[in-house]
Amino acid sequence: MGNIDSVVVQKRLARFRPEERPVVEGVFDRLHGASSASGAGKAGTVLTLGMLKPCMGNIASDSMIKRVYAGMCSMDPGVAPPPPRAGVSREQLVVFLADVLRGTAEERAPLVMAMARGAGTGVATCDQIIEFLQDLVSAVVQIIIQKGRLQGWKPERMADGSIGVKLLAEQMSSELKPSDQHTCDIPCLEDWLFRVSNVAMYMDLLIGEGLNVGLTSRPPPTLLPPCRETPWEKLRCLLDLSVLMFLTPQLPDGYNTPWKLLFSTQLHGESFTKIVGSCKGRGPTVLLIKDTKGHIFGGFASHGWEVKPQFQGDSRCFLFSVFPCLRVYTCTGYNQHYMYLNQGQQTMPNGLGMGGQHGYFGLWLDSDFGRGHSRARPRCTTYGSPQLSAEEDFTLDSLEVWGVGKPPEEEEGATGGKRSVLDADPEVQAMMEMAGKTLHSQGLREPEEDNG
Numbered sequence: 123m124g125n126i127d128s129v130v131v132q133k134r135l136a137r138f139r140p141e142e143r144p145v146v147e148g149v150f151d152r153l154h155g156a157s158s159a160s161g162a163g164k165a166g167t168v169l170t171l172g173m174l175k176p177c178m179g180n181i182a183s184d185s186m187i188k189r190v191y192a193g194m195c196s197m198d199p200g201v202a203p204p205p206p207r208a209g210v211s212r213e214q215l216v217v218f219l220a221d222v223l224r225g226t227a228e229e230r231a232p233l234v235m236a237m238a239r240g241a242g243t244g245v246a247t248c249d250q251i252i253e254f255l256q257d258l259v260s261a262v263v264q265i266i267i268q269k270g271r272l273q274g275w276k277p278e279r280m281a282d283g284s285i286g287v288k289l290l291a292e293q294m295s296s297e298l299k300p301s302d303q304h305t306c307d308i309p310c311l312e313d314w315l316f317r318v319s320n321v322a323m324y325m326d327l328l329i330g331e332g333l334n335v336g337l338t339s340r341p342p343p344t345l346l347p348p349c350r351e352t353p354w355e356k357l358r359c360l361l362d363l364s365v366l367m368f369l370t371p372q373l374p375d376g377y378n379t380p381w382k383l384l385f386s387t388q389l390h391g392e393s394f395t396k397i398v399g400s401c402k403g404r405g406p407t408v409l410l411i412k413d414t415k416g417h418i419f420g421g422f423a424s425h426g427w428e429v430k431p432q433f434q435g436d437s438r439c440f441l442f443s444v445f446p447c448l449r450v451y452t453c454t455g456y457n458q459h460y461m462y463l464n465q466g467q468q469t470m471p472n473g474l475g476m477g478g479q480h481g482y483f484g485l486w487l488d489s490d491f492g493r494g495h496s497r498a499r500p501r502c503t504t505y506g507s508p509q510l511s512a513e514e515d516f517t518l519d520s521l522e523v524w525g526v527g528k529p530p531e532e533e534e535g536a537t538g539g540k541r542s543v544l545d546a547d548p549e550v551q552a553m554m555e556m557a558g559k560t561l562h563s564q565g566l567r568e569p570e571e572d573n574g
Contacts, residue, residue: 130200131213134220142337146219149333150212153177168209169194178332181264186257189237190329194218196236222329223337230322231311245305248295255291255321262324263287263363265331266345274349277363285445286364293368293448294318320371346370347526348380356389360410360418360522365444369408372450373422373526374438381408385523394491397474397523398465401427406527409474410444411487411494412519415512418444419496421476421485426529427463431470435460441477441484441507451484451507459504465489477504485510492518 135143153173171191178187191210199213210218221229238246238254263283266272277283297318300306306314315321323343329335331342346363347370361369370377383389384407385400401407403426410420424438437453439460453460462475462483470480473494477484484502487494496511 128200128213130198131216134217134224137220137224138337139339142339145335145337146216149219149335150215153333168211169215170209177334181268181332182261182328183257186261186328189254189257190332192239193222193233193237196232197221219329219333219335222325223335223340225322227312227315227322230315230325231308234311234315234321234325235306235308245301245307246311248298248300248304248306251298251306252291252295255294256287258321258324258328259287259290259294259364261328261332262345262367265327266363269331269342271342271344271346272363273344273346274352275346275363275366276352276354276359279354279357280359281362281365283362283364286362289445289448290364290368294321296449344377347377350380350382352383353389357383357386358388360412360444360520365448368448369442369450372440372442373406373408374424375406375527379406379527382525383522384525385521387518387520387522392491392518394465394473394487394489397487397521398427398429398463401463401474401523402429403427403529404525405529406525408524408526409476409485410522410524411485411511412521413494413511413513413516414519415516416445417510417512417516419485419510420444422526423461423476425461427461427474429463429465431464431467433459433462439476439505441502441505441510443507443510451502451505453504454506456503477502477507479503487518487521494518 135146138146150169153169171188174187174191175184178190182190194210194214197210197214197217199211199217218233221233225233234251234254235246238250263277267277298306298314299310301310326340327342327345330337330340345367347366373379384404385397390396390400401423405426407423407427408420409423410418412418419442421441422439423435425435428434437455437458437460439453441451443449443451457479459477459479462471462473464470464472466472472489473487475483475486478486478497482497483495484498484505484507485494485496493515494511494517495515496507496509497514498507498509501508
């Protein structure tokens with residue numbers, strides 16, 4: 123494998139477990155072997171760009187492979203004489219692998235700079251960072267597909283993946299804090315990498331899978347939740363893999379809970395009653411809405427929906443936009459108007475809402491199916507979200523509801539307790555609460571008998 127005795131290289135190798143170090147050191151010879159077998163080059167003292175293509179070409183674009191090569195060439199292995207300009211030395215490759223797979227934000231920042239800018243030093247523009255991210259996200263999606271890690275999702279029955287790649291790249295770049303000239307220096311990238319952890323995770327996955335660096339201490343990350351019992355042959359999902367990769371970590375249970383389709387206008391028709399029947403008591407859900415102007419947005423409901431004229435849910439709920447931009451809007455703490463679902467009442471609004479207030483929701487679907495609104499001037503009080511739909515009052519194009527948690531178990535003795543007059547008419551209770559009246563009868567209920 124060669125004699126790697128640089129102090130810099132040895133310190134980098136020390137970050138890996140003893141059994142992993144031969145794997146890392148062996149990548150150089152393996153790349154030479156793969157390139158020789160494919161006719162891309164012959165064994166020697168350096169790696170060339172052509173030697174990377176046989177092993178990375180099935181998952182990464184040519185532009186991404188060039189970026190990886192530029193990152194390798196930028197490494198300073200701390201040896202004399204300096205590495206040759208005609209390729210990547212063995213020492214440079216080891217330092218590159220260590221900084222990608224085990225590096226800090228400070229070590230990865232110059233690497234991202236080199237991969238975004240190519241040759242040269244200095245600063246990168248925001249557009250260059252976005253282009254780098256588009257290549258990176260696209261490669262990650264290809265790895266998920268090529269390695270069979272789809273978890274039941276069917277990208278051919280989902281939204282346009284190329285649009286999703288651009289949306290996720292733009293969202294990740296939105297966390298940058300560039301200069302007034304819209305450029306990023308090394309400290310800017312360090313701060314960004316420290317806060318946006320999925321950049322490092324995606325780079326780790328690309329290099330680990332692309333160069334086949336199998337490390338026992340770090341198995342490939344899970345990037346998609348399981349998808350269960352979905353009639354893909356009849357469905358064209360509003361999500362794509364990149365958007366799903368973004369939304370899933372925002373959920374309280376993350377990747378652990380399977381997603382299950384509960385309602386789709388494509389499958390179940392246009393009926394508010396069917397929406398209520400599909401959502402009620404089914405545990406946490408994700409709502410996805412597309413309006414007739416092409417905007418896609420929705421919300422996460424942390425609790426199973428209940429039909430009642432009061433707000434429900436908790437601070438884990440959030441709203442989000444998918445198109446034209448990918449963003450999540452979490453609770454502001456201003457009020458507790460997280461979720462609302464009502465039907466068949468005369469004096470209270472009938473429909474499904476999240477955030478804001480009656481008549482002025484952050485997201486609202488009217489019980490008169492097909493109409494809704496997203497009102498925020500300038501922001502929804504509950505979630506801090508802007509107007510999510512193309513127009514304040516929108517017409518629904520399609521709707522999906524996904525179950526993303528376990529349905530709540532039936533409460534024991536749910537029908538056995540004493541009932542107040544307010545239980546019989548929750549509309550009266552809601553109106554009294556809105557008027558600020560104290561519900562004295564709530565404290566006058568007879569205690570339930572202890573059957574234990």
